[in-house]
Amino acid sequence: MNLKRWIQDKIGIGENRDKLALLEKRIAALATLEQWALPEVLPIPQPLVERAWSDTLSTLDLPEAWGTSPKAIHRSDPMFRYPFQVHGGDALKVLSEYYGTGAEAAWRLQSVAPKVERILDFGGGYGRVGRFLSAAFPGAKRLVSDPKPSAVDFQIKHFGALSDDQQPVDLIFAGSVFTHLPEAEFKGTLRSLLGRLTRTGTLVLTLHEFQSQRFAFHPYTEESALRELEDVLSEDVYGSVYCSESFWRDTLSSVDGSWTYTILPERFGGTQAYLVVKAG
Ligand SMILES: C[S@@+](CC[C@H](N)C(=O)[O-])C[C@H]1O[C@@H](n2cnc3c(N)ncnc32)[C@H](O)[C@@H]1O
Numbered sequence: 001m002n003l004k005r006w007i008q009d010k011i012g013i014g015e016n017r018d019k020l021a022l023l024e025k026r027i028a029a030l031a032t033l034e035q036w037a038l039p040e041v042l043p044i045p046q047p048l049v050e051r052a053w054s055d056t057l058s059t060l061d062l063p064e065a066w067g068t069s070p071k072a073i074h075r076s077d078p079m080f081r082y083p084f085q086v087h088g089g090d091a092l093k094v095l096s097e098y099y100g101t102g103a104e105a106a107w108r109l110q111s112v113a114p115k116v117e118r119i120l121d122f123g124g125g126y127g128r129v130g131r132f133l134s135a136a137f138p139g140a141k142r143l144v145s146d147p148k149p150s151a152v153d154f155q156i157k158h159f160g161a162l163s164d165d166q167q168p169v170d171l172i173f174a175g176s177v178f179t180h181l182p183e184a185e186f187k188g189t190l191r192s193l194l195g196r197l198t199r200t201g202t203l204v205l206t207l208h209e210f211q212s213q214r215f216a217f218h219p220y221t222e223e224s225a226l227r228e229l230e231d232v233l234s235e236d237v238y239g240s241v242y243c244s245e246s247f248w249r250d251t252l253s254s255v256d257g258s259w260t261y262t263i264l265p266e267r268f269g270g271t272q273a274y275l276v277v278k279a280g
Helices: 002-011 016-037 046-060 064-068 078-086 091-112 130-136 149-159 183-196 245-253
Strands: 118-122 141-145 169-174 197-207 215-218 240-243 259-268 272-279
Touching: 046 064, 046 091, 064 130, 078 091, 091 130, 091 169, 091 197, 091 259, 118 130, 130 141, 130 149, 141 149, 169 183, 183 197, 183 215, 183 245, 240 245, 245 259
Parallel strands: 118 141, 118 169, 169 197
Antiparallel strands: 197 272, 215 240, 259 272
């Protein structure tokens, strides 16, 4: 009997159950209080930022001019905050991955579509990639859209992006956006983005590796793990999405016009596939 109670307490279904629920609430309240006190740009110690930054530039062997890209990270950027939580506050590791993922994606976009005048960073969030777009495409107009007003404002204020004017664009990047949309939204968004492209335009989007199940939507994301952030999205409109290649092909072929896609050998953030979609 004692052993049974001991096991129950250990796994949180005995006496500890209420204590764990209380602790969870206490942490959530403290996280919200802490969030209120944070400045818009996270006050990350400069030496850490500089070290992660120079690691990124040298690992990717980027041109020197990329070094002047802006480094500021928004307090509510889940792309930084979630890995920071998962890695228990290992700032250097998380910063290096954050800057590395953004710079590598911008570099990839430049190699896919080197001559563009208007780019849309669709679902661009707080600019993990957006901060590098002026280095990758000097002279191009960089538009940003995102359901989070604080994210769009941040990219306009700190990275010189422009608010989306809904006019045609030569290149759209949707990095880790389709990996989150419910099925109807996935299909509708693909249709509307392809409708925005100029005749020779390119859409680059990322997806998880294809799986055998046609379409799966799970409600758990980085957003549901960080409810204290501002403009946080609800679980019915933003989940984790996995799909099969035949679902993807059928969805693409249901869009007006004729579209082809290629999959790059590289991976976005080390895991997601880049799909490059063009007319033809
Ligand atoms: C995983 S984050 C990626 C952000 C950014 N692209 C990056 O790589 O850092 C997904 C982004 O998609 C945005 N988003 C969610 N639903 C969207 C929708 N229906 N249309 C466009 N963007 C959406 C979110 O607000 C969030 O900023």
